[in-house]
Amino acid sequence: MFSRLFRLAIFSCSLAMTTSAHAADTIETQRQQFDDARLQLDKLSARKTVPQSLRKQIDDLKDYPLYPYLQLSLFKRNLEKRSVKDIEGFLNTYKKLPFKHSLRVLALRKKFKRKQWQDVIALYRPGDKTSYQCMQLTALYKSKQQSKALFQVESIWLSGTSLPKQCDFIIKRWQKAGKQTSALTMQRIELTLEKRQGRLAKYLAKSLNAKDKKTYLYWKKLYNKPQMVSNSHYWKKRGHFANVAMRIAIERLTYRDIAKAMTLIGKIKNHIGFTEKVRAQLINNIALRAMLKDKESAETALTHIDWALLNASKQEQILRHLVGDSQWPLIAALYSKHYRQKDAPIEWQYWYASSLENMGNTQRANALYQEIAKKRRYYGFLASDKLGINYSLNHQALNKDQRIIDDLNKNDYLQRAKEFYLLGDDLPARREWYQLVKPLSEEQRIAAAHIAHDWQWHNRAIITLTMTEQRNDLNLRFPMPHKGDFQTQAKKQDMTLSWPLAIARQESAFLKDATSSAGARGLMQLLPGTAKLQAKKDGVLYYSRKQLHEPQLNIKLGTAYLSAMLARFDNNLAVAAAAYNAGPHRVKHWVKEELAQDQWVETIPYRETRSYVKNVLAYAVIYQHHLAQQQKLPSSAIDPSRMGLANK
Missing domain, CATH: 1.25.40 (Serine Threonine Protein Phosphatase 5, Tetratricopeptide repeat)
Incomplete structure (x- = not known):
């Protein structure tokens, strides 16, 4: 209210x-x-x-x-x-x-x-969507257009996952009409195995003819027990289904028993049932998994890997593993072989420079750091710290074009969005706003962002700017709504104000009614269970998860929970932020040895948490700038013993 x-x-x-x-x-x-x-x-x-x-x-x-x-x-x-x-x-x-x-x-x-x-x-x-399509086909069938309806069922039925219940009627009629052949069922079983839907495959197999059922049962054993793939008789089988089943079995074995999968590399190279690309991908997966699980040295694993077939994510996996192990010569060699500086991802640029520094080539490393430091990003701030220079925040306020703003204020979508926003109905307001900005030009979107910012609808201003090429207006992109509440709670928890602001900016972009797929709610995205425990600990009246959409309470509990994570993890914002995002029960297993903070952040196994932590650290610097504080990327060495995690 x-x-x-x-x-x-x-x-x-x-x-x-x-x-x-x-x-x-x-x-x-x-x-x-x-x-x-x-x-x-x-x-x-x-x-x-x-x-x-x-x-x-x-x-x-x-x-x-x-x-x-x-x-x-x-x-x-x-x-x-x-x-x-x-x-x-x-x-x-x-x-x-x-x-x-x-x-x-x-x-x-x-x-x-x-x-x-x-x-x-x-x-x-x-x-x-499929459920509505099946409703329509049922309606066609019931309207004496059976042939037309049944003709369209096959494309729906050939799915690797279960179909919605609205499809039950028309599928039964399609089956009764004899349309589900054994060959077609084998096609769908293949799709289900690709999706790792073994139970669905088992159900589908009931309708196979004797010959196909025998084939299915033969390969089902391998699917359930992929370690059996080392048996020679499987490698002698030919045919499309056999090739698919073998590939899937090897993929499953790679994640279940990497040591055994490594023994298959020679067989995979010579198996005529696989295409050259499939062979290389299977070997890549085995070599990468072996390296990540420390079952094979990085040098040996890399001899098996076809770098050109690795996507950016897997290339990054290799980099992160090498960073965690301080394998500086290998990082430098990979960078020199596969990247040109202007095309390389920024994380590769930074760790190449760091590798050169650790190998004694300080002059070349500093030259690279100078280029990276020009960027207002996590790695840019790290590079600036390496050089001992000020951060390049590159703030440039975007001009307000009053003519465009006046025109937009006449727009029906904007007027409806404004009214819903004033009424406190953010969901329909956001829907209207999306329809407003979707067809707009770059200049119009900038004006729309200014309008939302002036309304103090900061989430929409932030989101709207992401739809442009403009990234340098730090006031629009990093506002400080509810500053008084954040200030009060930060002071109460003896915490620098920039930290909870950075968490809220990353968590919800200041959307008070934000709800994640996991059920986290509000500005600082608290899970109801976490909020309940924190409220009980602090003596705060909490009786409904709906309360988490109230900014004042959400900030109070969120800041207190962040403070608890900081206390638990040596007041290290990187580790505390990781715990805030992924849970302390996971993070305590990620802190295994003493590491520099930049190395530890790179080894966080969850992509979402890794990006989250990098953003929070960088956002903290930007909020330090807004608050006229000394700008310093929160950083300290990761020491398990100081977190009570030694020898765990």
């Missing part, structure tokens, strides 16, 4: 300076009437008639930007009883609004439930 009132206060001040008091009063009155009408509609049972007084209240809001959403609420009442003509007419009237797709598929689902087959067919669109 406070957040909503705060937003309204901002806009009231802005409107007072740019519009007449009467106009401001009008839009404010309409906003209140909209909110009231929407609340009444939400409470009104779908079976009850909408009162005439409420309809009049809605009609009086025709000039209000969010009027279409009231019409949507009215139209959705008894949607299943509306004709396709009416639905199409409504969709056409509001064809530019974000709810067009969701309304159509809602109508499709309701029509399907009521077995209104012709309406289902009419409402379906090519490209709809």
Whole structure:
């Protein structure tokens, strides 16, 4: 509620300076009437008639930007009883609004439930997800268009994963019509094995003919026990399915028993059932896994690896392993052989320079550091520290083009986004904002970012700028909303203010209602369980996960949890940030030996956490700049003994 009132206060001040008091009063009155009408509609049972007084209240809001959403609420009442003509007419009237797709598929689902087959067919669109496609095929079948429906089932059925329940009816009819041949089933089993869906493959195998079932059972043993691939009789089998099954078995063995997989390299090189590319990829995987698991020296493993077939991610895996082992000559050799400086990823550039430094070639290393230090990035800051020079923050404020801003303020999408934002409805506000910025030019998006920033809708300003080539306006990209709350909690935890700000910027880009796929919520993305424990520890009243969308509480608990991670991990922000992201139970297994911090960060096994930590450290520097603090990348040696992790 406070957040909503705060937003309204901002806009009231802005409107007072740019519009007449009467106009401001009008839009404010309409906003209140909209909110009231929407609340009444939400409470009104779908079976009850909408009162005439409420309809009049809605009609009086025709000039209000969010009027279409009231019409949507009215139209959705008894949607299943509306004709396709009416639905199409409504969709056409509001064809530019974000709810067009969701309304159509809602109508499709309701029509399907009521077995209104012709309406289902009419409402379906090519490209709809599989469940809707199966609804449409069922409707075709029920409408005496069986041949047309059954003809389209095969492409849906040939899937490596289970199909939605909406497909059950049409698939059964397709099977009953004799369309599921044993050969086709073998094709799908192959797809399921590629997806590692062994149970689904077992289910599908029930419908195989005797010959194909024998083939499946033969290879099923190998799939379940890939260590059997060393048996010579498997290598004598020929045919497409045999080749696929052998490849999958070797891939599975590589991750289950690398020592045994290493003994197969000679056989793989000579197996005529594999293409040259498949041979090289299998050997690459084995050699890489052997190196990462310390089953083979890096020098030996690299002799087996075809570098050209490695994607950037696997090349980086090799680099990170070598960095963790301080294999400076190997890093330098790989860089010299495979990269040119201007094309090399920045992490390769930095670690090549570091390798040269560690090998005594300081002059060449410093020349490379000078180039890297020009970049406002984690590695740029590391390079600056190596040279003992100031960071290149390269802040350049983006100009406001008032003409473009004035034009955008007339845009329907922007007006609807603004009203939803003021009402505290961030999700529909973000949907409208996306529709606004999607077709805009670079200059228009910059103006839109300025507008969002002025509204203090910082998340949208940040996201909108990512849709441009502009990265140098640090005020737009790194705002400090809720600064007072962050300041209070940082002081309470005896923590530098730049650290929780950096965490919040990385976690949610200051989106207060952010919810991750794992269930983390709010500005600092706290899991409800973590929040509950932290609240109990601090004596904070916490009774619902919805509270985590309240910035003040989220900042309080998030900063306290960050403080707990810092206390646990020697006040090292890199390790504490890793624990904040991945959990302390994982991180304690990653701190194995004394390492320089830059080396340790590179060895973090999770890509998401590794990027997260690098960003938090770099963002901390930028917030130090904003707060007029000394700019220094948080860095200290990783010492397990100081974290209570020695000999673990």
